[in-house]
Amino acid sequence: MAAAQHATTRVGRSRNRKRGAWPAVRGWLFIGPVVIGTLLFNVLPMIPTFYTSLTNWDGISSPQWIGFGNYDQIFSGGDPEFMRSLINTIIYTVAYVPIGIAVGLVLALLVNRQARGMSIFRALFFIPVVTSLVAIGMVWRWIFDSQYGVLNWLLGLVGINGPHWLGGSVSAMVAVLITGIWAIMGYNMVILLAGLQNVPAELIDSSKVDGAGAWSRFRHVMLPVLTPSLFFLLIISTIGSFQVFALIFVMTSGGPGDSTYVYIYELWYQTFQLRKMGFGSAMAVLLFVVLAAITWVQWRLSKRWVFYQ
Amino acid sequence: MSANATTTRRRFLGGGVALAGSAGLAACGGSSSGSTPKGWTSVSFMSIGDAQDQAMFKEMIAAAQKESLDKQQIKIQWRPAPGDDWERTTALFASGTAADITRMDDDRVYSLALDKKIWQLDPWILDKKDGMNKDDYYDTFWTDNTVEGYQFCMEPAMGANVLYYNKDLFEKAGITAPTSWTEAWGWDDFVTNVKKLTKKSGGKTSVYGVGVPVNIVEPMIYGAGDTALNADQTECGLATPAAAESIDAMAELVRNGNIPTIDIEQLPLFNSGKLAMAWGLSVQEISKNIKWDIMPWPKSPLYACTKNYARAFVIPKTAKEPKAAYLALKALCGKAASDVIAKHQWAVPNFRTAAEGPAFTDHPAPATKKVWSETLSIGGEHPVMIRMPRGPIGLVWASTFVEGTLANGLMSGKMKTADYIKRGRKLVNAEIAKEKWNSKEGLKKLQASGALADDSAKVVS
DSSP, X not given: OHHHHHHHHHHHHHHHHHHXXXXXXXXXXXXXXXHHHHIIIIITTHHHHHHHTTBOOOSSSOOOBOTTHHHHHHHTTOSHHHHHHHHHHHXXXXXXXHHHHHHHHHHHHHHOSOOXXXXXXXXXXXXXXXXXXXXXXXXXXXXXXXXXXXXXXXHHHTTOOOOOGGGSHHHHHHHHHHHHHHHHHHHHHHHHHHHHTTSOHHHHHHHHHTTOOHHHHIXXXXXHHHHHHXXXXXXXXXXXXXXXXXXXXXXXXXOSTTTTOOHHHHHHIIIIISOOHHHHXXXXXXXXXXXXXXXXXXXXXXXXHOOOO | OHHHHHHHHHHHHHHHHXXXXXXXXXXXXXXXXXXXXXXXXXXXXXXXXXXXXXHHHHHHHHHHIIIIIHHHTEEXXXXXXXXXXXXXXXXXXXXXXXXXEEEEOGGGHHHHHHTTXXXXXXXXXXXXXXXXXXXXXXXXXXXXXXXXXXXXXXXXXXXXXXXXXXXXXXXXXXXXXXXXXXXXXXXXXXXXXXXXXXXXETTEEEEEEEEOOGGGHHHHHHHTTOOSBOTTSSSBSOOSHHHHHHHHHHHHHHHTTSSOOTTSOHHHHHHTTOEEEEESOOGGGSOTTSOEEEEOOOBSSSOBOBOOBOOEEEOBTTOSSHHHHHHHHHHHTSHHHHHHHHHHTSSEESBHHHHHSHHHHOSSSOSOTHHHHHHHHOOSSSOSBOOXXXXXXXXXXXXXXXXXXXXXXXXXXXXXXXXXXXXXXXXXXXXXXXXXXXXXXXXXXXXXXXXXXXXXXXXXX
């Protein structure tokens, strides 16, 4: 009897072990394709990119080893547009990240209510996210057109002589920023909406009982719960803004002059226009290092302001 | 029910996979315009280009087949290009998978030759039996794109850059356009007429006098008697006050709102009657509502010049039957295929009788077709069509002065002409110093590379 009981227990343990292992296997099966894809198409290419950055490859002939020559050229000012492109990218990031998140937050607060047809608004705000950036850039280029643009036409209706948006150094950057933020606001909204819907109803109720007004409830109840979502968006938006290219390519080509000439545009120009694959790869490696450093700093700082439930 | 549902989903997915598979196979195959008959030699041809271009290429192939290739039992197989940019075509050379005849960015021919990726064509062209008759073509066919004097490509036609003008706007302003390069306007007349054609209201330009892309600086420099590089290519040209004044005179028109800044697209302006003259449009893109014709670019201020564009047809070293590929290329540059180009007004054929024959001249517009063909036919000491330096320094010159931020700065009215020239010259001179370049360096490199099949064979001596 005891032996039988012992045997039953062993069988039970074995089943439990199998049951315990299966979810893990199943989990790996689910994420496996993504992990393999990421390794193959994101992580693995970094190795040849780093190697190429140490060569003077032109895309056709065999690459020749030049050590850190490309990096030396970058840091010694050998590429006069490098610093300008970096400054423009920082300007873009400084405006794009906070404004983009703020707009997303406002939209999330607006659509976070149970009203009829709200799902239509949510879908409408999300449409730019699933639209090609090139198409968005082309449409907005027409909107900003100084002669035929809808924007200047609307401004004209209220007596304002609209600027030559894409022809002015500051206005061109503003135009690209408006377009970029418009394109991403739906994504930010969805992430923050999910965060808002995670705010426990009892917390809201008890704050109401305590007499907290709308602003107080937002500031002291909702915002702390939203901080993980905000942190996620901060990281993603920063990386995205450093990689801005398609909109600039379509809308301004980096101009007028070099006023919207950003880092990736310079990287593309060096790599594919001047066919300096090695130099372009060095720029890509540097960008990776810079973004990794920024992300690490943000991660460290997040401990001070991000609250996990 | 659940099992049935699963089965249905599986079937559905299976069907989807099969459909995707067959679509993929169809995309990979199906490139030929008919199979190659047994015993014939197959030569593949590839070019980027929109649907209209591709249709014309197929028509050219059909014409070439009928004219000579069928008799020679050579079949050109059209192969779709991967995407629509030169980078992908270049990647095909790097991977050794380019088509037997590949249409390529003309600026890349030099480096492809030096890297031994393409065949030298001179020995075949000079061959007594299968060679080509030099006199059938304008000189530009033999001189526009050589690698240190050797032929590594053929350009069946030239995109002739001239001024397209709106006849109604000219008539309204009482302006008569010149009909030949020999009658081109002087610079002062040009500026007077541009100002007359420009209409402004509320501080903004409603009709622009003329629209130009930034590469207009190339003919401007040569028109001022200067050059891109000095004679032995050891220093950047653009060093004379005349060239600086010439470019500044053009930049002044941008600053004054007579020329639209670089961010404003020319074509919609021209097609809506808000641009009186535009440099280097494409006939196919002009609206049928616009009455237009063509005229030469003015003297700037000494000579009236232009910079034509032509893409290059090359034979990669990986071609399976290079001699057959040459014969096919020769046919694609022959009379029948050139007539197809002429019929489509795609560009000016380099084949003389095609450019001067009915296929090219029988179109209703423009009335002054010789303004196009003269860009190829008027040579001499100061030819209408200028030749920009090629090779590594030529590339840097172009990327400095006609692309990138300096060019954008000049054509957006944000950069002073003096800064444009000073910064541009500095960059080009730095590249010359880095490469230790001079006019003999290219030939030395070409000979050392082993790219020449026969260095004594040279079509143009």
